[in-house]
Amino acid sequence: MIQANDLSKSFDQHEVLKNISLKIPAHQVVAVIGPSGSGKSTFLRCLNGLEMITGGTISVNDHLLQATDNKKLRQKTIHAIRQDTGMVFQQFNLYPHKTVIENVMEALIVVKKQSKEQARVIASQLIMRVGLQEKEEVYPSKLSGGQQQRVAIARALAMEPKIMLFDEPTSALDPELVGEVLKVMKELADEGMTMVIVTHEMKFAQDVADRILFMADGQIVEDSEPRKFFEQPSTERAQRFLAKVNEF
Amino acid sequence: MDIVIDNLPFLLKGAYYTLLITVVSMFFGLIIGLITAIARLKGNRFFRTIARVYVSIIRGTPPLVQIVIVYYGLVDYGIELGALTAAYIALSINIGAYVSEAFRGAIQAVPIGQTEAALATGMTEAQAIRRVVIPQAIRIAIPPLGNTFVGMLKETSLVSVIAVTELLRSAQLLVAQYYVYMPFYLSIAVMYWILSTLFTFILSVIEKRLSVY
Numbered sequence A: 001m002i003q004a005n006d007l008s009k010s011f012d013q014h015e016v017l018k019n020i021s022l023k024i025p026a027h028q029v030v031a032v033i034g035p036s037g038s039g040k041s042t043f044l045r046c047l048n049g050l051e052m053i054t055g056g057t058i059s060v061n062d063h064l065l066q067a068t069d070n071k072k073l074r075q076k077t078i079h080a081i082r083q084d085t086g087m088v089f090q091q092f093n094l095y096p097h098k099t100v101i102e103n104v105m106e107a108l109i110v111v112k113k114q115s116k117e118q119a120r121v122i123a124s125q126l127i128m129r130v131g132l133q134e135k136e137e138v139y140p141s142k143l144s145g146g147q148q149q150r151v152a153i154a155r156a157l158a159m160e161p162k163i164m165l166f167d168e169p170t171s172a173l174d175p176e177l178v179g180e181v182l183k184v185m186k187e188l189a190d191e192g193m194t195m196v197i198v199t200h201e202m203k204f205a206q207d208v209a210d211r212i213l214f215m216a217d218g219q220i221v222e223d224s225e226p227r228k229f230f231e232q233p234s235t236e237r238a239q240r241f242l243a244k245v246n247e248f
Numbered sequence B: 001m002d003i004v005i006d007n008l009p010f011l012l013k014g015a016y017y018t019l020l021i022t023v024v025s026m027f028f029g030l031i032i033g034l035i036t037a038i039a040r041l042k043g044n045r046f047f048r049t050i051a052r053v054y055v056s057i058i059r060g061t062p063p064l065v066q067i068v069i070v071y072y073g074l075v076d077y078g079i080e081l082g083a084l085t086a087a088y089i090a091l092s093i094n095i096g097a098y099v100s101e102a103f104r105g106a107i108q109a110v111p112i113g114q115t116e117a118a119l120a121t122g123m124t125e126a127q128a129i130r131r132v133v134i135p136q137a138i139r140i141a142i143p144p145l146g147n148t149f150v151g152m153l154k155e156t157s158l159v160s161v162i163a164v165t166e167l168l169r170s171a172q173l174l175v176a177q178y179y180v181y182m183p184f185y186l187s188i189a190v191m192y193w194i195l196s197t198l199f200t201f202i203l204s205v206i207e208k209r210l211s212v213y
């Protein structure tokens, strides 16, 4: 489903991702963890073209993006990739000038060219799925963080993505609101969605993920099953990271 | 006082032209300004440069000079415009530059995460700008645009020099006829003031309307 070969990414001279190669099969739930600044967000954003890779290739649902592609080809590929991926951001990024249901309808109307009526039906079902049916006509500013993030998930799901990307979806939330968002994500995982989740929620990673990618300094330092990773991390770097996390 | 009341219809006609010129120039200025702002922020180097030079020239030259160039200057090239048309053109071009600055600031004030969220759902850059960024930018731009438009209303008095009978020229004509200054000039001052206040009020209503969220 996702395949990276020698993927690298630099901002000017600063190399943030270094020769990353990996394969993520369909229906796998991957948790990406690692210290701040290790390149987790950048890696995730390379997967849907919010950052353009500067070396190597990346293939998402058979759309192949190469660092050497010219601008036109690149735009075309990224556009195709984004049709198949949904993304959820740490800061939700809901459209503040649109109601909950309009937020979810927007891409259906603009990208999929559906009629308003069609879009409304689909959006309504998705909002129900994340448990916010009574908030359809409300503006995002009137919602709690947890509710906003669930709307953001519904908005991403509206495009029927094959892959969902999450960048620290619960990091901006009050602790008591984290659970409701994780619950929706777990349901998605149980339904077989392919997911890549950057997270600091170790327990969630352990319980829900099929696989842990541990990143440090722009590389995937460890790639293993959750149990193995949390019980017997093989690298010294991961051991130190986990020791630090466990202090809290 | 009586001479003012006797000539009120004439003055009101001047006020009508002042308002007309303001509204027409505002309308085209908004379009020019929005296009210029987008050209400056998203255009390629060519369009960015054109837009920047345009804004720089307009902001760096007196509006009066711009008006006489459009009305008298263009005649040298065989372009003879009616006074009112020249006023529309000169003022639209003038205000477009200021509007573009207001829009540019407002577009930049919309968080980048909004664009990214839109792109991530599969929108093209143009769709993201149109559907997500511009609607939010317009709301942010309203207070500075309000100032620009009230400034515009007052600047329309400059087109009296090309013999458009707006408020100021109406008063000047009456002064020439009756040889008294104060009543007429005071009356148009009051009229400008009423119009400005009205504008400010309308804009605040629009701003409220747009801030439902």
Ligand SMILES: Nc1ncnc2c1ncn2[C@@H]1O[C@H](COP(=O)(O)OP(=O)(O)OP(=O)(O)O)[C@@H](O)[C@H]1O
Binding pocket: A011, A014, A016, A034, A035, A036, A037, A038, A039, A040, A041, A042, A043
């Ligand atoms: N747009 C950018 N321009 C320049 N440097 C950037 C940019 N985005 C990220 N970086 C740099 O890339 C490195 C990795 O950043 P990234 O955001 O991917 O880390 P992260 O692992 O997600 O960290 P965190 O846990 O704090 O979110 C950092 O050193 C950061 O400063």
Ligand SMILES: [Mg+2]
Binding pocket: A040, A041, A042, A168
């Ligand atoms: Mg990050």
